[in-house]
Amino acid sequence: DAGVIQSPRHEVTEMGQEVTLRCKPISGHNSLFWYRQTMMRGLELLIYFNNNVPIDDSGMPEDRFSAKMPNASFSTLKIQPSEPRDSAVYFCASRTGVLLQETQYFGPGTRLLVL
């Protein structure tokens, strides 16, 4: 299996622009997570989908952030408009389901820089 796939790997944009991050989970995994990693705040869970349905979006910073999962093999995280404080590494992760012992696997991340 190719693992969790994220694109792009790096993104540089200017403040005010729309940014779309993409994720393809591991085939057969029906839970998907978006995380953000910064030096100041560490790893933060932004949103969690189960069977393509958002279950917990309490970590989404504000209305500028939105996430979708139109099908089991694709998810997007969109920032519109982007701000310099959104600069971070964004990770997507997936796992097979809801059982507590299941392992969560991470993608390589998208490094976002907003100028």
Added chain:
Amino acid sequence: AQSVAQPEDQVNVAEGNPLTVKCTYSVSGNPYLFWYVQYPNRGLQFLLKYITGDNLVKGSYGFEAEFNKSQTSFHLKKPSALVSDSALYFCAVRDYKLSFGAGTTVTVRA
């Protein structure tokens, strides 16, 4: 709420020496505990997990972790560290989501 704490921001050891990365947890009920490693400019890689059973859990790359219920700890260990083990290590606890510690930077010097 479930949480973990990693009391050390940094751990420095010489190659060949034992490596320990500390983690303590706070949970209601049975803990489900995980260790991940992050190499520079990479995603998090799963190392090992404790679900139930033996208190000593063996994982990838020669790592193991000891679950101690009385001390509410889940320390990561490696008997003989390698320079290539230098990385950022995260402890995590699971309810419906993973809650991560702040991370411990491990530096192994040659």
